[in-house]
Amino acid sequence: MRFQLLGPLSITDGRDVVVLPPSKPTALLAALLIRPGSVVSTDHLRGVVWGEDQPATAKAALQSCVLRLRRIFAKYGIEDQAVTAVAGGYRVRADAGTLDLLHFRQLVDRAAGSGEDSELYTLRAALALWQGPLLANVPSDLLHRDEVPRLAEERLRVLERVGDIELEHGRCREILVDLWEVTRVYPAHERFSEQLMLALYRTGRQTEALAEYRRVKGRLREELGVDPRADLQRLELAILRGDDLGTLDTGRAPVSLAPPALPEPRDASPEGGTTGGERRPA
Template sequence: MRFQLLGPLTITDGPEAVVLQPSKPTILLAALLLHANAVVSADYLQRAVWGEEQPATAKAALQTCVLRLRRLFTKHGVTETSIEAVPGGYRITAEPHSLDLLGFRDQVRRAVAMSQDPEAELCTLKDALSLWQGSLLANVRSDVLHRDEVPRLAEERLRSVERVCDLLLGLGRYGEALVELWTATRVYPGHERLHEQLIEALYRTGRQTQALAEYRRVKGFLLDELGVDPSPALQQLELAILRGEDPGAEDSRPLRPPGALTRVVEGELVVAAGSAPAPT
């Protein structure tokens, strides 16, 4: 039996999955699972379930919600996970194999320890990201959780996506990086690091024109929506592309994109950047 938080809140048993209906016990379960193995105060749980303006009966109603959750666990055969009443609040116990959020974090920790083996780190991070199954807490109607918890979880995922793309670029797997980055940059249009990676991947696959067009698009978005200029890193990347240099080289050596034409002028090799046809 497993709980899935990284998407709609779901209880799974092998191939069987039960997506919980929006309800106050569902909100309570989400709040406990988000802080699994730690004591969650009754006050926080009440705010998560009823919002900042709680009814006078919130304390008693919280106890009723706990009882309803325990009955739900019995109904679905949940035996490994329990809800404990402890001084000041409640605690739910879970392990990486019984809660996808803990499984994700465990995989990310394992990946960090594999930094000397990029292929192994990449594989482990991809396994971790595969645990994400849609919109976070889509069936959990709590303004408090969506305000306080969902952005933090989204940031955890984003850091792993960034690292996956860094690894793909470092391994020369630019086409795979593009697949990841096209989606990520549209979901996070103001996230400059992802755009840096996308622009670099486009350039390294011989798409200089597209890379520069993407830079202009990002620059326009940042100015129009946020009122800021692109970061120095993005500006340096544009300059490197215009000069035909390797964006990743400290000494800015010329980079020859795949299929780029070259010519010799007065004994110097000149890269005709952008002359390569776009891959199909």
């Protein structure tokens, strides 16, 4: 069995996916999986589960919540990944074969030491592990405030690197749709707008590249009262001057990028796949 944290919190056997219901045990499990193998303090867990409105008997209530979570584990036959009580808190052990977050990080680390061709496909395999809005079924204001943005930033760094590789290979047309989407979903991430402007310019769409700069500039001034960062300003000037910013995309991929075979995550069981069949609620 495998935990999926990169989306709605769920459990999968590689075929079926069980999406856990929004509940206090689900919030507790999310808090433990975000710090896999580490001791998570009881104070932090109570804050995750109850926030500011902690019950008068918070210690006993947390123990009851842990018991409910253990029953969920027993229901799906994953007692071997039990919640362990330790001094000062609780812990859930996981590895790249049982938790998609660790598999994602493993692939990202592996990609960094490979050649660009292999790096691109390894990073795309890592991105494919993300299955939708992060922790959408986890009812915890604390996790959504403190942990979700940090985890999302890990994905953004990979998206940014994928864009850089595609642009370096001259695959501007191939990356345009992805860049349009990501700049609208993450408007504050100026690097994506910079990549989009470059891709548009290299495909002969200078007017649209400049329009993207004006859109970013207008949003920043309206919302924050600041100008775009220096890199974006320099790119706008280069586009206005018609500078050579790399070979124009002719619609042909200049580099053959054949996907390498990706090894299974370490310590994975034969059933510990990352994608499954039917997704169903618990």
